[in-house]
Amino acid sequence: GIVVEVTFFTSQYSDSQWSLSPMKATNNIQGVGAGTWDIFLRGTDAVLTSRQEAMVRKIVEELNAFDNVYYEIANEPGGALTNLAGVDTWHGRMIQAVIDAEALLPKKHLIASEEVWYGLPDRPTVSIANSHYIPWLHTAGELDRKYALNKVVAIDETAILDWPREPATPTTARVEAWELLVGGGGIYNSLSTGYTPTNEVAAGATNTNTFHGYLKILREFIYSFNFTKMKPDLSVITGGVPSGGRARA
Numbered sequence: 001g002i003v004v005e006v007t008f009f010t011s012q013y014s015d016s017q018w019s020l021s022p023m024k025a026t027n028n029i030q031g032v033g034a035g036t037w038d039i040f041l042r043g044t045d046a047v048l049t050s051r052q053e054a055m056v057r058k059i060v061e062e063l064n065a066f067d068n069v070y071y072e073i074a075n076e077p078g079g080a081l082t083n084l085a086g087v088d089t090w091h092g093r094m095i096q097a098v099i100d101a102e103a104l105l106p107k108k109h110l111i112a113s114e115e116v117w118y119g120l121p122d123r124p125t126v127s128i129a130n131s132h133y134i135p136w137l138h139t140a141g142e143l144d145r146k147y148a149l150n151k152v153v154a155i156d157e158t159a160i161l162d163w164p165r166e167p168a169t170p171t172t173a174r175v176e177a178w179e180l181l182v183g184g185g186g187i188y189n190s191l192s193t194g195y196t197p198t199n200e201v202a203a204g205a206t207n208t209n210t211f212h213g214y215l216k217i218l219r220e221f222i223y224s225f226n227f228t229k230m231k232p233d234l235s236v237i238t239g240g241v242p243s244g245g246r247a248r249a
Contacts, residue, residue, distance in 0.1 A: 005112065005156055005189060006063065007072040008056050008094065011079025012037040023048060041077050042086035043093065053097040060101040060109075070110040071098055072130060072156065077114060095125050112154065122149065128187065132157035134176040147184040147232060154187030155180050161194060161207040170211040177218055183248040184232045190215065 012018040018037030021027060025034040033039075033048045043049045063069055073094045077087050095111055102108050112128035129151045137143040137155075146153045159168035159176050177188050194208025195201075233249055241247045 002068060003187075004066075004069045005072055005187075006059065006069050007075050008059065009041060009052070009073065009077075010075035011077060011081070012040045013080045023051060038081055038083075041074055041079070041090055042081075043090035044086055049090065049093065053093060056094055056097040057101040060098050061105065063109075064102065064105045064107050067107060070112055070128060072112040072114065072128075075114065075157075076132070092123070095123065099125065110152070112152075112156075114156075126151065128152040128154050130154045130156050133159070134179055137180075143180075143183050143185070144232070152186040153180075153184060154189065155185065156187065156189040158188065158190050160191045161205070161211055168207075170207055170214055173211050174214040174218070177215060179246070179248055181218065181222055181227070186228075 012021065015037050018024055018040065019026075021033070021040070023033045023040070025031045027033075030051075032051050033045065035045055035048075039045050039048065060071070073091055077091065078084055081087070091113060095113075098109075098111055110127040111125060112130045113123065113126040114130040114132070129146045129149055131137055131142070131146070131153075132155065134143075134155065137146070143153070155176075159173040161168050161170065161173060173190075177190070180188050190211075192208050192212075194205030199205075234247065236249050237247050
């Protein structure tokens with residue numbers, strides 16, 4: 001009953017993160033990936049790109065037997081890049097690597113692409129339109145625009161509890177989860193720093209435990225009817241929305 005998002009790559013953001021990558025030349029015996037951090041998701045290094053494609057194919061082949069996974073090409077593909085040239089083309093090559101790897105395999109899996117900076121999910125080969133955080137989806141009506149793509153709308157990075165860098169309360173996180181799903185979203189993939197391999201019951205993580213209780217209520221509500229057959233309809237709301245507030249139905 002658990003669905004897993006497998007993310008192949010992430011933006012490197014800076015040299016400090018790139019210095020840890022096995023695909024940086026100083027970290028592999030082949031000397032592949034000799035450029036700076038900003039080449040990683042842009043396809044400008046042909047040898048590096050071919051290694052990335054090989055990695056994607058290998059992962060897809062190994063996981064083909066599982067029917068509870070879907071693939072995201074890259075987390076925050078724009079990252080800290082000031083020049084996005086090549087990122088879209090690179091994405092297309094990695095998507096094609098998934099399609100080619102599965103061509104002769106029994107199972108076919110959904111492909112997700114994140115749209116934080118540009119329109120990658122508009123591709124017909126992308127089935128899941130990923131985003132981070134509901135507040136961003138409010139910008140220029142993005143949640144409604146994504147729904148109109150007729151794809152699964154997903155948030156795979158959410159309000160994070162028990163993390164000092166970006167503190168959130170169970171209440172604010174609950175609003176984010178409810179608004180996405182009642183607004184037509186299909187995947188709410190909650191981040192949590194409260195649970196770790198050595199702390200599986202989130203001991204001391206009061207906010208996280210409270211919030212997961214809230215998510216259980218949301219899950220039971222959504223599964224109490226066939227929500228996949230429903231569509232957003234704001235015409236039922238005729239008033240009562242306070243100034244600065246939002247309503248979904």
